[in-house]
Amino acid sequence: MEFVLDYYVFYLILGVAALSYLIFHKSIQHRHQPPLPPGSFGWPIVGETLELQKLNRSGLQDEFMRRRMLKHNKDIFKTSLIGEKVVVICGSEGNKFLFTSEKKKLVLTWWPDSLKKLFGESFFTAPYDDAIRTRKVVTAFLHQEVMNQFVEKFDKTCKTCFQSDWIGKDKVLAFELIKKYAFSIACEMFASMGDPYWQEKILKEFNGLLKGVFALPIYFPGTRHYKAVRSAAVIHRELIKVINGKRRSRPRGSDNGGEVKDLISYLMDARDENGEVLSDKVIVDNVILLMDAGHDTGASAMMMLMKFLAENPYCYQRVFEEQRGIALKKRAGELLNKDDIRKMKYSWNVVNEVLRLSPPIQGMFRKANADFTYAGFSIPKGWKIWWNATSTHKVAEYFPNPQKFDPLRFDRDTITPYTFVPFGGGPRMCPGQEFARVEILVFLHNLVKKFRWELLFPNETIIVDPIPTSLKELPVYLYPHSGL
Numbered sequence: 268m269e270f271v272l273d274y275y276v277f278y279l280i281l282g283v284a285a286l287s288y289l290i291f292h293k294s295i296q297h298r299h300q301p302p303l304p305p306g307s308f309g310w311p312i313v314g315e316t317l318e319l320q321k322l323n324r325s326g327l328q329d330e331f332m333r334r335r336m337l338k339h340n341k342d343i344f345k346t347s348l349i350g351e352k353v354v355v356i357c358g359s360e361g362n363k364f365l366f367t368s369e370k371k372k373l374v375l376t377w378w379p380d381s382l383k384k385l386f387g388e389s390f391f392t393a394p395y396d397d398a399i400r401t402r403k404v405v406t407a408f409l410h411q412e413v414m415n416q417f418v419e420k421f422d423k424t425c426k427t428c429f430q431s432d433w434i435g436k437d438k439v440l441a442f443e444l445i446k447k448y449a450f451s452i453a454c455e456m457f458a459s460m461g462d463p464y465w466q467e468k469i470l471k472e473f474n475g476l477l478k479g480v481f482a483l484p485i486y487f488p489g490t491r492h493y494k495a496v497r498s499a500a501v502i503h504r505e506l507i508k509v510i511n512g513k514r515r516s517r518p519r520g521s522d523n524g525g526e527v528k529d530l531i532s533y534l535m536d537a538r539d540e541n542g543e544v545l546s547d548k549v550i551v552d553n554v555i556l557l558m559d560a561g562h563d564t565g566a567s568a569m570m571m572l573m574k575f576l577a578e579n580p581y582c583y584q585r586v587f588e589e590q591r592g593i594a595l596k597k598r599a600g601e602l603l604n605k606d607d608i609r610k611m612k613y614s615w616n617v618v619n620e621v622l623r624l625s626p627p628i629q630g631m632f633r634k635a636n637a638d639f640t641y642a643g644f645s646i647p648k649g650w651k652i653w654w655n656a657t658s659t660h661k662v663a664e665y666f667p668n669p670q671k672f673d674p675l676r677f678d679r680d681t682i683t684p685y686t687f688v689p690f691g692g693g694p695r696m697c698p699g700q701e702f703a704r705v706e707i708l709v710f711l712h713n714l715v716k717k718f719r720w721e722l723l724f725p726n727e728t729i730i731v732d733p734i735p736t737s738l739k740e741l742p743v744y745l746y747p748h749s750g751l
Contacts (some may be wrong), residue, residue: 304644306345314347326728332657342642351651357658362685366693377634381484385499387552400539406698408533414701415605421709422603440740442570449562457530472498481733506551564627565706567734571625577722587715589613611708616674622689623660627734630655659686719746
């Protein structure tokens, strides 16, 4: 009996000693582990989300980043957004680290579950491996060579919009008309749907969807998230009808020969790297993503372009002279082509300066795929990481006199890599950069060729919700040119 008792006592002591050793070893490890980044998680559950939204909707969208970089650390700080623990990594080195670490799978692109309800299996929200395969297929459609083929189509659509909505008007709500133009481009390019009644109906649903992006994920009637999910479902059903209509209207096995396809037709014929066709759901989810991004962000950029040019008449005059020179070399009725777009060098510098000061997308999320250390601080696996364009775009170290509207800086100055990031960077860089370039420059050409304009409300506050937005729809007085 004593032997048995001694036996159990021995193993009990051994177990306690082992446990003590593990606790001691863990404490030593923790003692030598770098601390978490400085910062605050804010309120329970909502964190600092409401403060970020309040600043964005007050026209103080830069203040969230600026205050925390000054208070905590200019390179890194922690916060809590949309219910997640978040590390914000700043500066050019931070951007470089995040944009290049995905290849090593140290960090992965991450989106809130609420966005997955809106964009489903698109390459932005699908699991990593699926997203990479789909992205290769989708982005092939958006390459420069393909966009070059659409320049004339963009110009034709733009001229139609100006003829019906701008010419003959003394005053217009510019942002409203810009959104109409941008959505017309998206509908025709991605779905070949030129019916204005269909476009008007679907645009209302996309506006509802946009309001739910980055809203608190509360699925309850009346909330933004609830309305956005319902709008996404309506758009999904409509695009499935478009796919079925295309399938019925062409012979089995046909790939439309050599004609330029819209995105839906392209994806219907495409195969991924494993030789598999895309399901209708994957096609629709990706088309919804690109239609939303293609018209919302582009419309915001064009709205801010009009605002900045109205505020900077010298820049407007230089753009006008450049575009006038292109227009005078065209025959009557001749549309723009890819060579004309290449000639718009100063105009593109102006657009870049607009994107620097007012990027349509403020930043994106990543997720730590492993524990790692950055700038002397620990970032735990599973935490979310946010990069924000404000941490470089408006910093004097990277852009001298950063608040000044100075398009020539893109010719005159050497831009430090990873500081100008309106389209992100790395393997997940926005694939729509060339699409945006053509869409914006075609609009700018037709606009300045026809009009000079003045803002009705020069001091109007531009808010971010979730993109830069004019609540008054940017009303302007139009003054038509003669002789062009």
